[in-house]
Amino acid sequence: MEQITLALAKGRPAKQTISLLEKTGEHFPELTEESRKLVFHNLDQSIKVIFVKAVDVPTYVEKGAADIGIVGKDNILESLADIYELLDLKIGKCKFSVAGKADHHPSDNQKLTIATKYPNIAKKHFKKKGQPIEIVKLNGSVELAPLIGLADYIVDIVETGNTLRENGLSVLEDIETISTRLIVNKASFATKSTQVNQFINQLKLALE
Numbered sequence: 001m002e003q004i005t006l007a008l009a010k011g012r013p014a015k016q017t018i019s020l021l022e023k024t025g026e027h028f029p030e031l032t033e034e035s036r037k038l039v040f041h042n043l044d045q046s047i048k049v050i051f052v053k054a055v056d057v058p059t060y061v062e063k064g065a066a067d068i069g070i071v072g073k074d075n076i077l078e079s080l081a082d083i084y085e086l087l088d089l090k091i092g093k094c095k096f097s098v099a100g101k102a103d104h105h106p107s108d109n110q111k112l113t114i115a116t117k118y119p120n121i122a123k124k125h126f127k128k129k130g131q132p133i134e135i136v137k138l139n140g141s142v143e144l145a146p147l148i149g150l151a152d153y154i155v156d157i158v159e160t161g162n163t164l165r166e167n168g169l170s171v172l173e174d175i176e177t178i179s180t181r182l183i184v185n186k187a188s189f190a191t192k193s194t195q196v197n198q199f200i201n202q203l204k205l206a207l208e
């Protein structure tokens with residue numbers, strides 16, 4: 001049978017994803033969160049795992065460089081990639097929220113400035129509300145922006161809420177819940193349906 005390629009997101013949820021993979025009964029010698037290797041195989045070489053930056057997983061899958069991807073819903077939504085999302089792995093749980101200083105009151109009809117690592121998600125959210133915004137794209141420490149007057153509000157991931165609290169910010173509105181999902185390349189879903197479905201079923205059993 002033809003090999004399938006699985007793109008795994010590096011970073012926060014990687015450890016849990018790897019232990020879930022081991023529970024499917026497939027064994028990947030050398031695959032650990034700490035490893036500096038980027039390509040791994042299971043024992044019969046039927047599955048190739050590539051370790052890529054989370055934001056890049058939807059691109060690998062959309063372009064067919066990977067048949068399957070395991071990545072956060074945040075990265076899927078932001079990428080706008082044309083892929084199938086087939087399974088919720090129920091790990092890496094957090095949410096997207098709008099947050100800001102409770103005492104910040106921009107005047108009505110003013111264009112709001114929103115700082116975020118996720119411009120597409122922020123634009124879509126405020127467009128739906130009919131609120132004109134300007135985006136300040138940041139790559140981290142987003143919570144700083146409202147504190148130093150770089151933005152009115154932020155759109156960011158909230159998990160425990162500690163980062164907001166410790167910076168005197170609060171959630172103003174929730175946008176969407178996030179968790180780690182399994183995505184599939186559209187062509188692979190047709191041409192490698194046996195292998196793809198078998199892998200999804202193994203994962204579903206591991207999730208029970």
Ligand SMILES: Nc1ncnc2c1ncn2[C@@H]1O[C@H](COP(=O)(O)OP(=O)(O)OP(=O)(O)O)[C@@H](O)[C@H]1O
Pocket residue numbers: 010011012013053054055071072073074075092093094157158159160178179180
């Ligand atoms: N508290 C959280 N903060 C950020 N991401 C979280 C949180 N909880 C779960 N996640 C999930 O983890 C993923 C991010 O992991 P991580 O922060 O390690 O990656 P990254 O931000 O892409 O890496 P880097 O910060 O090195 O660029 C998110 O895409 C999201 O799906």
Ligand SMILES: O=P(O)(O)OC[C@H]1O[C@H](OP(=O)(O)OP(=O)(O)O)[C@H](O)[C@@H]1O
Pocket residue numbers: 139140141142143156157158159160161162163164
């Ligand atoms: O609600 P909490 O549990 O505090 O988690 C949310 C925080 O974690 C993430 O940041 P990350 O640690 O990835 O840092 P960075 O985006 O600033 O690099 C996210 O962007 C929030 O800042």
